[in-house]
Every structure is written in structure tokens, then in C-alpha cells.
Amino acid sequence: MAYLVSHPDEVKVISSRFGKGAADIDRYLELDGYKAVQMALQMGSEAVINEVKASNLRGRGGAGFPTGMKWSFVPKESAKPKYVLCNGDESEPGTCKDRLIFEHDPHAVIEGAMIAAIAVNAHKAYIYIRGEYRYLLEIMQKSIADVYARGFAGKNIFGSGYDLDVYWHGGAGAYEVGEESALMESLEGKRGVPRIRPPFPAVVGLWGGPTVINNAETLASVPHIIMMGGQKYADIGTPKNGGTRLFCLSGHLEKPGVYELPMGYNLKKMIYEVGGGISNGRKLKAVVPGGSSTPVLTADEIDIAMDFDSVAKAGSMLGSGGVVVIDDATCIVKFALRTMQFYRHESCGWCIPCREGTDWLNKTLTRFHAGGGLAKDIDNIRYLAENMLGRTFCPLGDAAAMPTIGFVKKFREEFEAHLEGKPCPFEKHGAISQLPVMSH
Amino acid sequence: MNFSDQLEARFADMLGHYPTKRSVLVPFLLYTQDELGYLTDEAIEEIAQRLDLTALEVRNVISYYSMLRTRPAGKYNVQVCTNICCLLRGGEEILEHARKKLGVAVNKGISEDGVFSVEEVECIGACSWAPAMQVNYDFHENLTEAKVDEILESYRKKAQQ
Amino acid sequence: MADAPKLVNITVNGKKTTAPAGTLLIEACKQIGIEVPSFCYYPGLSLQGACRMCLVEIEKMPKLQTACTTPVAEGMVVNTESEKVVQSRKAMLEIVLANHPLDCPVCDAGGECELQDMTYTYGAAESKFIDIKSHRDEQQWSPVVFFDRPRCILCYRCVRVCGEGMDVWALGVQNRGQGSVIAPNKQDHLECEECGMCIDICPVGALTSGSYRYKTRPWEMNHVGTVCTHCGDGCLTTVGVRRSDTGMEIVRCDNRDKSGINGDFLCVKGRYAFDFAANQERITQPLIKRDGKFVPATWTQAIELVADKFKQVVQKDGPQAIGVIGSNRTTNEENYLLQKFARLVLGTNNIDHHRTADFPAFAKAISENKARTASMRDVFEAPAVLLIGNDPTEQHPLLAWQIRNNVRLHRSKFYIVNSQAIKLRRQATQFVQIPTGAEARFVDFLSGNDAAAGTLTQAGASNENLSQLRDALKGEQNLVVIFGSELRGADISALVKFAAPQNAKFICLGDYANSRGAADMGLFPDLLPGYATFAGAARYQQEWGADVPALVGMDLKQMFGAARDGKLKALYVVGSNPVSRYALDPFVLQAPFVVVQDMFMTETAIAADVILPAAFAYEKSGTFTSTCGDLQMLRKAGDVVSVKSDFEIVVRIAEKMGYDVRKLVPFGKGLRADMGQSRGAQSGEADRHSVWLQARGLEPKVSPFDPLATLDEIQRLIPGYDVSQINLVSGNDEHTQLVQIQNASIPSHPELVVPSNDTLFTSGTLGRYSTVLNSVMERRATGKEVAAD
Numbered sequence A: 001m002a003y004l005v006s007h008p009d010e011v012k013v014i015s016s017r018f019g020k021g022a023a024d025i026d027r028y029l030e031l032d033g034y035k036a037v038q039m040a041l042q043m044g045s046e047a048v049i050n051e052v053k054a055s056n057l058r059g060r061g062g063a064g065f066p067t068g069m070k071w072s073f074v075p076k077e078s079a080k081p082k083y084v085l086c087n088g089d090e091s092e093p094g095t096c097k098d099r100l101i102f103e104h105d106p107h108a109v110i111e112g113a114m115i116a117a118i119a120v121n122a123h124k125a126y127i128y129i130r131g132e133y134r135y136l137l138e139i140m141q142k143s144i145a146d147v148y149a150r151g152f153a154g155k156n157i158f159g160s161g162y163d164l165d166v167y168w169h170g171g172a173g174a175y176e177v178g179e180e181s182a183l184m185e186s187l188e189g190k191r192g193v194p195r196i197r198p199p200f201p202a203v204v205g206l207w208g209g210p211t212v213i214n215n216a217e218t219l220a221s222v223p224h225i226i227m228m229g230g231q232k233y234a235d236i237g238t239p240k241n242g243g244t245r246l247f248c249l250s251g252h253l254e255k256p257g258v259y260e261l262p263m264g265y266n267l268k269k270m271i272y273e274v275g276g277g278i279s280n281g282r283k284l285k286a287v288v289p290g291g292s293s294t295p296v297l298t299a300d301e302i303d304i305a306m307d308f309d310s311v312a313k314a315g316s317m318l319g320s321g322g323v324v325v326i327d328d329a330t331c332i333v334k335f336a337l338r339t340m341q342f343y344r345h346e347s348c349g350w351c352i353p354c355r356e357g358t359d360w361l362n363k364t365l366t367r368f369h370a371g372g373g374l375a376k377d378i379d380n381i382r383y384l385a386e387n388m389l390g391r392t393f394c395p396l397g398d399a400a401a402m403p404t405i406g407f408v409k410k411f412r413e414e415f416e417a418h419l420e421g422k423p424c425p426f427e428k429h430g431a432i433s434q435l436p437v438m439s440h
Numbered sequence B: 001m002n003f004s005d006q007l008e009a010r011f012a013d014m015l016g017h018y019p020t021k022r023s024v025l026v027p028f029l030l031y032t033q034d035e036l037g038y039l040t041d042e043a044i045e046e047i048a049q050r051l052d053l054t055a056l057e058v059r060n061v062i063s064y065y066s067m068l069r070t071r072p073a074g075k076y077n078v079q080v081c082t083n084i085c086c087l088l089r090g091g092e093e094i095l096e097h098a099r100k101k102l103g104v105a106v107n108k109g110i111s112e113d114g115v116f117s118v119e120e121v122e123c124i125g126a127c128s129w130a131p132a133m134q135v136n137y138d139f140h141e142n143l144t145e146a147k148v149d150e151i152l153e154s155y156r157k158k159a160q161q
Numbered sequence C: 001m002a003d004a005p006k007l008v009n010i011t012v013n014g015k016k017t018t019a020p021a022g023t024l025l026i027e028a029c030k031q032i033g034i035e036v037p038s039f040c041y042y043p044g045l046s047l048q049g050a051c052r053m054c055l056v057e058i059e060k061m062p063k064l065q066t067a068c069t070t071p072v073a074e075g076m077v078v079n080t081e082s083e084k085v086v087q088s089r090k091a092m093l094e095i096v097l098a099n100h101p102l103d104c105p106v107c108d109a110g111g112e113c114e115l116q117d118m119t120y121t122y123g124a125a126e127s128k129f130i131d132i133k134s135h136r137d138e139q140q141w142s143p144v145v146f147f148d149r150p151r152c153i154l155c156y157r158c159v160r161v162c163g164e165g166m167d168v169w170a171l172g173v174q175n176r177g178q179g180s181v182i183a184p185n186k187q188d189h190l191e192c193e194e195c196g197m198c199i200d201i202c203p204v205g206a207l208t209s210g211s212y213r214y215k216t217r218p219w220e221m222n223h224v225g226t227v228c229t230h231c232g233d234g235c236l237t238t239v240g241v242r243r244s245d246t247g248m249e250i251v252r253c254d255n256r257d258k259s260g261i262n263g264d265f266l267c268v269k270g271r272y273a274f275d276f277a278a279n280q281e282r283i284t285q286p287l288i289k290r291d292g293k294f295v296p297a298t299w300t301q302a303i304e305l306v307a308d309k310f311k312q313v314v315q316k317d318g319p320q321a322i323g324v325i326g327s328n329r330t331t332n333e334e335n336y337l338l339q340k341f342a343r344l345v346l347g348t349n350n351i352d353h354h355r356t357a358d359f360p361a362f363a364k365a366i367s368e369n370k371a372r373t374a375s376m377r378d379v380f381e382a383p384a385v386l387l388i389g390n391d392p393t394e395q396h397p398l399l400a401w402q403i404r405n406n407v408r409l410h411r412s413k414f415y416i417v418n419s420q421a422i423k424l425r426r427q428a429t430q431f432v433q434i435p436t437g438a439e440a441r442f443v444d445f446l447s448g449n450d451a452a453a454g455t456l457t458q459a460g461a462s463n464e465n466l467s468q469l470r471d472a473l474k475g476e477q478n479l480v481v482i483f484g485s486e487l488r489g490a491d492i493s494a495l496v497k498f499a500a501p502q503n504a505k506f507i508c509l510g511d512y513a514n515s516r517g518a519a520d521m522g523l524f525p526d527l528l529p530g531y532a533t534f535a536g537a538a539r540y541q542q543e544w545g546a547d548v549p550a551l552v553g554m555d556l557k558q559m560f561g562a563a564r565d566g567k568l569k570a571l572y573v574v575g576s577n578p579v580s581r582y583a584l585d586p587f588v589l590q591a592p593f594v595v596v597q598d599m600f601m602t603e604t605a606i607a608a609d610v611i612l613p614a615a616f617a618y619e620k621s622g623t624f625t626s627t628c629g630d631l632q633m634l635r636k637a638g639d640v641v642s643v644k645s646d647f648e649i650v651v652r653i654a655e656k657m658g659y660d661v662r663k664l665v666p667f668g669k670g671l672r673a674d675m676g677q678s679r680g681a682q683s684g685e686a687d688r689h690s691v692w693l694q695a696r697g698l699e700p701k702v703s704p705f706d707p708l709a710t711l712d713e714i715q716r717l718i719p720g721y722d723v724s725q726i727n728l729v730s731g732n733d734e735h736t737q738l739v740q741i742q743n744a745s746i747p748s749h750p751e752l753v754v755p756s757n758d759t760l761f762t763s764g765t766l767g768r769y770s771t772v773l774n775s776v777m778e779r780r781a782t783g784k785e786v787a788a789d
């Protein structure tokens, strides 16, 4: 089971109930649970959306889209039923925060989804949890059963006259299914291939109905926002980046773990103070600041605020909050290769540039890493990645291209050091194994 | 083919969750696999029939998801993550260790006693507690080789019971 | 009809244009002659946005956008040739070629490959990639479908045409990422309708045809557009031929030309079942029976013998002692000529053919009710379609395609009344199942006889269903009504009467490639061309300059009866197998002198005294009339030395009988003669036709073997056939109407209608000689056994 850590700089909002047995519905109620949803019922749709807008809450799934605005895109009137879909497919390498929420505070996700439903006047909410998280799916199943047992879900919730059903749904292993439209396909029992957009999910989503899709952490933040008020939540963070988020510190750190820090917290501090500095007395080489798809930052580039806008300004992305710390004994070529291997394995295969591009980047990087690199390969890698960027059917292609471009751009000399004939400058350098492409 | 009572109950329950039948497909395939060890031809035909799908369509879906399989795995499927965070903290060595220890090739075959298979997997959401692996659905984290030995031993014992 | 969508203004590459709102950008560009390349986009199939070849720049959008998924919007400013777009296209090709085998020199698609063309037009000459390409062995999925996986670029066209277009859903996509692969429905093979549409639609050489692969290069063939010889639907097909020892060999049939009534469609027979032409058992020499055995003869010998015998019989026993049976697969000109031959040269009305629908009754009903027939194109456009009887999926594959795609793309309404749960019910707005044989009673019910409902409800339909359907039909305007041979005689009249007032159009389904033509051309003992009774013979006599025999002739069954009774002394059978089709006793043919003109030793041919080896549809020119009445031109593609067209044979017999052929075939009547247009593959070579003419000192425009000259005459005589000949010659279809010449009552013989009962994989006698059809059926038979285990 996931381990809890803590640091004095933490501001515990989402994690306020972690370690307190809140998966038990009674305990959750003792800890002010299901008050926010009742408030939301009182406030009504528009007031809820306004509160969320005021909170400056931005999506924790990766793209950082303002949540209140997303909700306001859902048409008021719709011939087809509307839905709320919680994205608990958490699969971005470096990210393991939704897991903690589902384990320690599952009702917060349910409550958040319910509030989102009230906000857009939907009567059904689905909570999709990745297949590997079976134990969390079981926790969620029990939580939903408890909620129904108390009459909090189903017909006429809290005596408000509002009907709201909440359902669980499990995945079966696919990163791409985390992409919002692919998630809908998956929930509809299909291959996780994304959909053509427009139309956007807010207008045509699950089973053709308008759908709000949010990350689990995003939704888990919502009850707190309703309870404390949007403005107060916004004040915790930086302008346009309200509140806190769970940062997943991993890699070469003394104290890796998931910490809840205010938006805009300094990355350098995060690494050296919260994370306890680089492990084994080594030096920092690079940081992947927001999950595997975000471009790498060098050791010189980390004195930045960790909010969506500041990281973007630094040429990377805040992404899903996975901060991967790389020490100076690590081979970047190998790291780049392992990253590409992942995207190649997870590409849904639908579009040419992503399917073929990830495969060729993987092939080239493999050969390169094994010592068969040619000087022109370095440019070819970059050329290929740049030609995938912005041209694939969905952002997975970008997710594969962006870090690759970053590695080549920022660590070119390390690539050059691998060129034919020259041994890899890093000691531990076994041949990287190859995950098979998906084929049965 | 007949499903177990438990699976039948699961199926009936899940059907009620969605406006379309086929929506149960992905999770239901996984539950079926949990019972049968893998998705057999008969199970595929049966599920296809129940959901008004062709067997081809069900196979299209199965082959998309990495957890679904149409061939047996060991009773305990040891899935070691080697993705970036685990890589940085020795995931590859853990995989290699498990492979040697169990004497099975990665992503191929089952150990002689039929108990174990070993799989290299992508990120399982244990990045802050790397290196990590899952044995079936159980997470094991902050692994060392010694810890892996212990864990595998405990499953071996369980299998003998 | 819905209002036309409003036009929006867009600018593409500086050109201002308008397009209806909702038009896809890629189509709007096409309209003004700007090509946006694509692999996955295919008109009429669902959108994919997968190949990314169509990325273009749209003002105010930061990223390139796919023209194939973007609908035009007011004020949109598009650049399809900006530096960024050109660069992106080039890179996309580099990326797709990275793993694509460069085996173009041995690839079936080489020379007609969209990837090749695209690389030529937009691509990069140099490859940036040096790593090993992924390889997989090719697979055989069915007797006719092969899959070469590395060549596949995953455009998903095959998956969509099979599923959306054919409603077969036999192809899927499996695995993901680089492992993604097109998969057949039975894991390692296909169980499907074997239409081969997946092969045609594949932009590269990933799906190839079992009968064509590795046979030749596309540029080594002549491509001749002609009309399929199998069912009555009249698909345009492109025949690929090349020179061989024995003439012009047919190498493949496919659907290069999508302009025909069949659009993208071709079925298994149209695509593969041309191979009977080269069957070892084909008769390629005239045969004369001596002492019970067939011995080869020259054409001169055979024709002399036939002419002498015919003359003898006519002189000795009178014209009533000779009978003629025509064909459902010969051209209109040949059929027309044959009835003229019977009536004028032999002097008898003893002429008939194998009837597969009651066209005379249909003609009568249409004329009486001033109704119209529907063309195959109408079926795709009609707002509503009613189908009574028949199973188009099996018997009229194109019709099934038209209906299916009309429902899918135009959301038309579709009503089915059938005794079986036919596959098309999956597209039906309402499907009403009635007892076998109750089609006529259903029509009775439609006509207002509510009591008939009671007898219709045993098979599943309820009274309520039936009334609902009748009400719905009454509310339809511009309905297309299609019915099978289950309806005959007066039932057809009743049906037409019911629907005609609502502006309905009708289709009567007959079985063979020119069944309708045979009927229209007057292969009847009691009807002249155009369903005219003898009362109206004057027009014909004027045109022909000869008298039509007054006596109504014998129908096919009567002729066999007369043969049994020793009254029939000679029988001339052209391209027909009545012995088998009507289950007649071949022994009755022992006494008369029997001449059979055919390709194979059929059950009827065995009984012949002389067999004259005939060319078939792909080996000659002329016209066919589809079961809907769509008139199309055949072009000569294949050629087998020493066989002759039925047209030529008939003319030669007539000439040898001493008849003035100038009276039989229209010489010098101001006609538009064939200058080679209709001879397809042969038109470029030293033209036998004009050589023949010149050797005889004739004007090139008046050849006795010129089918277009006869078509002229047909057009003069049959009002519904007066359509643009220029349009026909240029390969287009023209819809003919059934216009009865005089409103006399037409004799109808429902009992003579014998449906062929062909399926998707059979085609009468010809089908039996098709190796491909046989192997497909064998495979299916074994496939079924396995499934039943």
C-alpha cells in the first residue's frame, strides 16, 4: 500500500484526510464529508461553477485547463443525458497521486464528482479507475455501495429532489485510455482510440451526451473549494493557479514521496528540501517536472515556481505533477530511450506519425544506445520528433515528441558521446530490454 | 459456456450501470480472465454473444489492452516496472533478478512448476516508491533483491497450500 | 425534401469560393480543383483523421488541421500549399515509408499504388532511416484475399468498407501501436461475402486478389470498361486483358472506374468469376455429332449444315416445326436479331427464353398506371424503399449495397416484407415477416383487403405491424418499390396500382445479366419487341420490310412438348440451358435437329446435333439492360480465337440460308455506325472489322456485324429505349422506361417464370465453370463444418 510522508511546507487540503481512515464512510462524515455536496445542492448550478471559477482550480490531469470554465461549456439544455466522468486512469510515468486519493479519501472523489454533476445538471457520474489499481477499484465499489446505502446517491439525494447515480468502472491496461476521448471509448467498451474533435466532450461525450471529464485529483479538490470558498482556495496558490496539488517526487531523491504543496512552490526547494536532496550524495543532472511527457529541465533551470504558467515559461510543463529527479550518474540517452519505449508501447496505433514515429525513434535510440549511432541520427531523431509534434491525432504523439526534443536539445553532447566507437560514459549500462509491442 | 455464479452476478449487476450493453466489456473481460486465467475462445464467443458483438470485435478490444490475454500466465504473474522512475532506482536489476530466480523468460512462458510468469510492465503508479512490482493485483514497493526473494517465496508457499 | 444547406464563403490558396455549410474542407477543395492528399479519407465512409496526409493551414488555428475532418465555416481562410504544409506532408510520407517494404517491383499494386503516387508527387527522394524494417510473412485469408502485413499503412478503408459499406464486419483492427494490424474475423482467415471490396479500396498492395496476384503488371494490361455478365444488376466492371496465344486473356476484373451505377461496389462474381472464360472445358471449335459422337468441324461446315437443315425443315415441315430459344446473357442486339431471325428468316413465332420474372405483366402494370420504373441510381437516392420478396444480398448484391448505403448515408426509410429474416432486415425501418408464398396476399392486403391480414400473421408479423406498414407506405412520397419474382401477373398490377399515385417508382427483379433485355427485345412467342402484341405488328413490318408471322408461337415448354410429340423438327438454342433450368427431359431432343450455341457442354448441349462455340459478354460489344432498365454498353475485352459472337453466327446462318442480310441487319439507313468505340481492347489494333469491310468494298459505317446499327433500329422501335447513344458509347448508363407500344392486354404466363435461385456464389451454368466460385464455396462449406463442431 502506498506510503505517506510529510513535510512542514505542506499545505494539506486534498491530503487532509490521508491516514485518517476516511475510506470508511462514517469516518468521512466525521471529517466534514458530504457537506459540500449538500451545500452545492443549495447553491445551484451557476453558483457552484462560479465558486470553482473563483478558485482558479486547473485540471490536475495534465493540461491544466481551468475547471470552472470547462464546466461552463456544457450546454444547459441537452436532448441526450449529460454525464460526469472521473478520470482515474493515472498512467503517466512519474505520477502516483490519484492512487493515494483513491486509497485514503475515495469519498472525496465521489463527492467531487457529485458536485460536478450538480454544476452541469447531470444525473450520472462514472468513476473510471485503471485496471492495475484493482484494490482501489474494490475500495471504490465499497464506497459507492455505502453512499447508496445512506441514500446519498440514487433518487432524490439528501432529500433535494435531485437524482444522481454514481458508478464505478475499471480499465484493463492502456495509458492512452487516460486521454479524455479515448477514455470514453473505453468506457463504451471499445478500443481506446481517441475521437475526432470537434465535437468536444462537453458537447458530445459519453454515449453522445454532453460530458464533463476531470481528473480524480481535480474532482477531489472540489468539495474543499466549496467548503472553504473559491477565493480562499485560490489564495493558497499563485495567480491563475489556485490551491495546492499533489506532487509526486521520484527518482534520485533521499525522500521521494507524494507531498501536497501550494501551486507555485519552488522546484529547487522541492528537490532539495522537501525531497531531501539527491540520494547517495550525487549531484543533480536533470528534472522531468511534470510526468514523462514533459520536456526535461537541466540542473540550471530548476529555480522556478511550480505552477502551470511558470513551468511553461521555462519551456516545459507542469503536467500531472510527477517530478522525476535524475542524478549525474544517469545516462540521458538511456533515459530518453526508456521514455520512448513507453510511448511506443502505449501508442494506440491509430495515426501514422505517432505509430510509426514512436517505433522509429525507439529503433534509432536503441541502436544509438547500443553503440551503433551515426552522427546524422541525432538530427534525424530531432527531425522526426519535431514532425510528430502537433500533427498527431491526439496529444500522445506530442507527449512522445516533446521530451525527445528536449533530451536532444539539452543533452546533445551526451548523445555525441555515444557515437560509434566510443563507450558509454556511464558505468551501469546494461542493454535495455524491450517490451514487446502489444500483440497477442 | 457457463460462467460461475459470481461472474454471472457481476455481469447482471454491471449491465445495469450503462445505457449500452457493450459498455461492460472491458472490466468484464478482466473479471472473466481473473477466473479463467486467460480469455479462452469459448469465453470470447460467450461474451460476444451476450453483448451482441462479433467475436472479432471482442478480440479487437482484448488485444488493445495490455492486461488482457488470450494465453495462460502463471498462477502468480510477477509484473516488474522498469519505466523511468523505477529505472532510476534499479527496476531493471529487479526484473533481471526475478527472471533468474524464477527461471522464466520475461514476457514468455510459465515457470516449470506452473506457479510464476514474469512480465516487464510500464508504469504501475508507484513512482515515488520505486522500484516496484505487482504480483497479480498486489503492489510491492521500495524493492530490493532480498525483498523480492522474500515476496516470491511467500507466493510460492501460498501456491503450495 | 430538406432545404438545401446554406452556402459559406471560404478562401483556399487565395481563391475565393463557396461551399454548402457542413462540407468537409477536403471536398470543398476538390470542387475547385485543389487536391489535398489523403489515405484514410474515403468519400462515403466514416471519418478517421488517421493518416495525417491532409493537414492544411487554416488561419487563426495554431496547429495544422486535417482537411478530411474539418467542415468549412464562414470566412475560413485555408492554405494547402504553404511551406509548413508541404514540409509536413513530406515528413508524413517519410514516416510512413520508414517501415514500408520497398518491394514495389514485385508488388501487385506497383503502378497503381496511392503511396507510390503520393511519394512521387509530394515525397522526399532520400530516406533518413537505416534501421531494419519490420517484416511479417503474407497470409492467405480466403481463396481470393491475401494480406501482406508490412505493406499495410493502416488507413482502415478495408475495415470500413467491409463493415459500413457491406455490413459484413469481417475485418477488425487488433493490437495497438506498432503492433496494430488488420485482422480477419476467423483469426487466421475470413468468413465473409468475399466481395473483394477491401482489395479494391486498399491504397497500397497490402490486400491482394488471389486470382490476380503476381500475374502481371498493371501497365501490361489493357483496361476495358464493360458490364458484368452475372446477375441482373449491371455493375460496371473494368476488365484487365493481355495478349495470349489464343487471343486476349482476361487477367482480372475490378472496379477502377467508380462512375458506374455501382459506384465503389463489385461483388465476388463481378470481381473474380471471369475465369470460366479460360476453363479447359470451354468449347472452342464447332462440333458436329456423327454417330452419337461430337467431332470437330470448321465454321463453314457447321454453318452450312445448320443452314441446310433449317431450310429443309422450313420447306418440308413448315416454319411451325422449328423453334428458337434465346438467352438471358446475350446482348440486346443479339436478342433482337434472334427474334427477327426467327420471325423473318425462319418465319415462326416459336421463340422464347428462360423467364425469371414476369416482365410482360410488369410492363402492362406500368403502362396502365402511368407509372415509372426506378433506376439503380434511384435506389441510392430514394427517401424510402419498399422491398417485397427476394433476398438482394444473395441475388442482387448491388441492389443490396444501394439500399444499405442509402439508409446509412441518407437515412432513408426502408421497409421489408419477406418470408425469411434476410440480412437486409438489419437496415430496415420496419421488417415484416410473412409466411412463405404469401407475398401476393400481402399485396392484396395493401390494396385494401383487410381480411388478407389474417393469413399473413403466422410468421411473426402482427395485425398491428401490417397496418402500421400500410399506413407508413401510404404516407410515403417518391417511394421506390422493389419486388421479386414471387409477385407475378395480376399481383404486380395491384401493387403498382397501390403505390403509383404517390409518385412511386418500381423495380421488378429478374435474375440474369440481360433477363430484362431478353424480355424487352421480344423473345416471346406472343410479344414483339417492346411488349407489343401482334395487333401492333404494322410498325414492325414497316421497319423490317417483311411480314411478321401471324400465328402466335409456342412457348418454351410447348416447344419441348412438340418435340416429344414429334412435331418439332428443329430447335435452335442460343446461350441457354433449358434442359437443366426447366428440368426438362433431354431425350425429347433426340428426334429434332438441335443446334446449340454455347460456351460449354451443358445438359442441353449434350443433346445437340451441332454445337457452335460462342463468345460471351466480355468478348463482344453490344448493350445489356439491367433488371432496373438501365441500359449500358458492353465493350469487347477478352478474345478467344475461333469462337464467334452470337450476333455473327446468326447473321452467317441467315446468309447461308439465302436470306438477304440487308433485311436482317440495317444496312445504310442513315445510322451511326460503330467506328471501333465498342470494341474496347481491340480498337487500337489492326481492326478486323474495318479490314472485313474494306475487303468487301463496303462503306465502313455499314457492317452487318455492327451492333450499334442494330441498336439504332431498336431505338427506333422501342420507345423507352430512345436514350442518348453518345452517352452509352462513352460508358454511361441510360435508364430506359417501360413504355407499352399499344394498350392492348398483354398475355402473361406466370407459370413460365422460373427463378434461377442463384446465390451470391453461384451464377447459373457459367458459375459452375468458375474455379474461383467453386473454391470459395468449398472453403465456406468446410468452414461451416468446423464451426458446427
Ligand SMILES: Cc1cc2nc3c(=O)[nH]c(=O)nc-3n(C[C@H](O)[C@H](O)[C@H](O)COP(=O)(O)O)c2cc1C
Residues within 6 Å of the ligand: A058, A059, A060, A061, A062, A063, A064, A065, A067, A087, A088, A089, A090, A091, A092, A175, A176, A177, A178, A179, A180, A181, A213, A214, A215, A216, A218, A219, A394, A395, A396, A399
Ligand atoms: C495520452 C494522454 C494520457 C492522459 N492520461 C491521463 C490520465 O491518466 N489521467 C488524467 O487524469 N488525465 C490524463 N490525460 C488528460 C486527459 O485527457 C484530460 O485532459 C483530463 O482527464 C482532464 O481532466 P482535468 O481537466 O481535471 O485535468 C491524458 C491525456 C493524454 C493526451
Ligand code: SF4
Residues within 6 Å of the ligand: A176, A194, A346, A347, A348, A349, A350, A351, A352, A354, A355, A392, A393, A394, A395, A396, A397, A398
Ligand atoms: S497520437 Fe495517434 S497513434 Fe498516438 S495515441 Fe494518439 S491517435 Fe493513437
Ligand code: FES
Residues within 6 Å of the ligand: C037, C038, C039, C040, C041, C048, C049, C050, C051, C052, C053, C054, C055, C066, C067, C068, C069
Ligand atoms: S485523410 Fe485526413 S487524416 Fe487521413
